[in-house]
Amino acid sequence: MDKKSIKLRRVRESRIKDNRFSQAIKVLHGIPESSSSRAGLSLLAYCYFYIQDFNNAASYYEQLTEMFPENDDYKLYYTQSLYQACLYDQAFQVSNNLLENKSFVGQITKLQAAIKYSQEDVLSAKSLVEACPSDDPDKEVNLGCLLYKDGNYEEALVKFNGALQNQGFKPYLAYNIALCYYKLKEYGLSLKFCADIIEKGIRDHPELSIGMQTEGIEVRSVGNTLTLHETSLTEAFNLKAAIEYQLKNIDAAREALTDMPPRAEYELDAVTLHNQALVNFDQNPTEGFEKLQFLLQQNPFPPETFANLLLLYCQHECYDLAADILAENAHLTYKYLTPYLYEFLDAVITQQTSPSEAYQKFDELASRHTEQLRKLAKQVQEHRNRGDIEVVKKAIMEYEEYLERYIPVLMAQAKIYWDLENYPQVEKIFRKSAEFCNEHDTWRLNVAHVLFMQENKFKEATGFYEPLVKKSYSELLNVNPIILANLCVSYIMTSQNEEAEELMRKIEKEEDQMFFEEPEKKYFHHCIVNLVIGTLYCSKGNYEFGISRVMKSLEPYGKKLGTDTWFYTKRCFLSLIENLAKHMIVLRDSVIEECVQFLEACELHGKRVRTIAYSTMAEENESPNGKETVSYEARQLKAVLLKLQDY
Structure with a gap:
């Protein structure tokens, strides 16, 4: 997730109250003289700068500098426009011509520092910032930015907090502080400063329509004005979205992005x-x-x-x-x-052509991480013994960062054997990593899956699934339905039928409540649990009970019939038909009649339901092929069943 990075504070043109700059540009372009007169060019340049179309602003300021070479103000604005347009080399070159004007030295020094900062030339930026007068209020802020760039977030925070106390509340300073807290993973404090920026924006600028888009109110674009830039609202909402995304609150992250002042898609910034x-x-x-x-x-x-x-x-x-x-x-x-990410991606891509080579690459990555994790665990213990609370906190944070990098490597390594259905070997890989990962939810979940797949370790699987489900027991619909289904199956296979029924009742109750609150939204949890249980019974040869469970799982059809649910449903029906055709099982006519009625209902409700999942590169609104619908496949299955019944 991205969030806008800190930028060095630099001189800007003064803002004006009128916000109809786009209309002004259209009017000026309609007047032929405006493109050649000083006043017309100056107004066009300023309007483009204000709406943050810096390429056009630079173009018009360049014309003004050529027409009036003695006017250093135009050269300054031209330099600022080039900088904002990310034309750093050109901006630095033009700025050098202004150093002879003593009244501009301070502004140009800060602007050149900002240019070098943006070019990742931190040493040059630092020397330029230190050359600024000590009484310049921007100096402390810029030094904080340099500390942030070097990863010294605590020291940067001191600088920004000092500037905030001296200068009063400024949105860009509050944002810098929020970003430092984000980097230190103190999300609560980061969100507090984001909230302060947003509250000030709502109070001071009602014209920016903050939050109206989320509430479903149609509002026009506020455009990319300097007013919007100076409020730091875009940055604050992006940072808020980044934090919610990190915390896996995806709905809250979406809401943060829709709450920001509305702009047309072509006006959106890159972040x-x-x-x-x-x-x-x-x-x-x-x-x-x-x-x-x-x-x-x-x-x-x-x-x-x-x-x-x-x-x-x-x-x-x-x-x-x-x-x-x-x-x-x-x-x-x-x-x-990073070197780690490159090696990881290289191994993942290699896995498609040479699993053995990929396994070796993952193993080398995993070995380096386990060695470092042991070292960090030892350091944490040593610092705890000394009572260094702050040092312990940093050491734990570093340990957790390494663990978060180790988990994907471990899972990718295990996936190689998982794809080969060599589940005992997958379990062996997980057991070796238990000393580091036994408290990590991702590790526990995948251990549960691999125990479940071995079909003789349902009791052990229950021990891993249960804590994950109980953690969200008050909101079961937030749990992946496959986890709930596998836990129910594990209960059934270990004769804990009451626990399975209780869990299913709880899921059904929550779904009914959500259907009442959000009638248009689909929930598949109860359906998938029933499908998995039905599939289990079918695989054990008890088709009468298994198929009845599968059919019940899709009621009501309008809410439960989907690409994935149909896939597992038809697998059970195909297995049933195969065994009937081979005379390996016998079903009562009443059960077959129920199956036919069920397939007719699927035919009726499945006209627009695909049987092939979307390709990631497919058009989402593309109509399904006639033979790729549930209706078509349901008719085919019904025809075969009726033919078998005649025999």
Whole structure:
């Protein structure tokens, strides 16, 4: 998740109250003289700067500097426009011409520092900042920015807090403080400063329509004005979304992005576009990929874009596309991927052609991490013995960061054997990592899955599934339905039928409540639990009970019939038909009649339900092929069943 990074404070043009700059530009372009007169060019340049179209602003200020070379104000505005347009080399070159004007030395020094900061030349930026007068209020802020850039978040925080006390509440200072707390993983304090920025924005600028989009009120775009920039609202909402995303509160992250002042999509900044792609990815992966690919072609783009695009390609098994992106953007690899992430992605992509080589790469990565984790665990214990609370806190944070990097490596390594259905070997890999991961939810969940799949360790699987479910027992619909289904099956297989029934009643009760509150929303938890239980009984040969459970799971059909639920339903029906055709089982006519009636209901409700899941690159609103619908397949299954009944 991306959040806007801290920028050095620099001189800006003064803001004015009138916000009809876009209309002014249209009027000026309609007057032929405006493109050649001093007043017309100056107004056009200023209007473009105000709406943050810095390329056009730079173009008009350049014309003014050529027409009036003696006017240093135009050169200053030209330099600022070039800087804002990310044309850093050109901006620095033009700024050098202004150093002879003593009245501009302070402003130009800060502007040059900002340019070097943006070019990642921290040493040059630092020397320029230190050259500024000590009584300049921006100096302390800029030193804080340099400390932030070096990763010294605590020291940067001291600088920003000092500036906030001396200068009073300024949105950009509050945002810098919030960002430091975010980096220190003190999310509560970070959200507090974001809330302060948002509250001030709502109070001082009702014209920015904050939160109205979320409430469903149609509002026009507020545009990209300096007023919006100076409120730091865009940055605050993006940071709030980033925190909620980190905490896995995806709905809250989406809400944070829709709460920000409304703008048209073409007006969105790169960070907002990036964050929209991430938080809405589950709902619309095609659009998410398109946005990230678009951003990768911009200059500059959010640093996280490159890594996130690669990770999402791998997550959705588009390994060829990930390999292509890596090959085409080799120059970005060293700048935007850490050595760890590059090695991890390389191993994931290698797995598609050579699992053994990929396993070796994962093993080397895992060994390095386990060695470091042991070292850090020892340091934590030593600092605890000494009573160094702050040092212990930092050591624990570092340990947790390494653990979060180790878990994906471990899971990717285990997946190689999982795909081969060698579950005992997967279990062995997990057992070896227990000393580090036994309290980690991802590890516990995957251990539960691998025990469940071995079909003779349901009791052990229950021990891992139960704590995960009980943690969210008051909100079971937040739990992945497969976890609930597997726990119910484990209960049944270990003769704990009462516990299974109680859990299913609780799920059904929660779904009924949600249907009442949000009638348009679909929930599949109870359906999937019944499907899994029905599939289990079918696999054990008890088709009469198993099929009845499967059929019951899809009621009501309008709410429960979907691509995934139909896939598991038809598997059971195909297995039933195969065994009937081979005369391995016998079903009562009444059961077959129930099956036919069920398939007729699926035929009726499944006309628009696909049987093939969306490709990540497919058009979401594309109509399904006639033979790729539940209706078509239900008719086929019904025809076969009726034919078997005649025999």
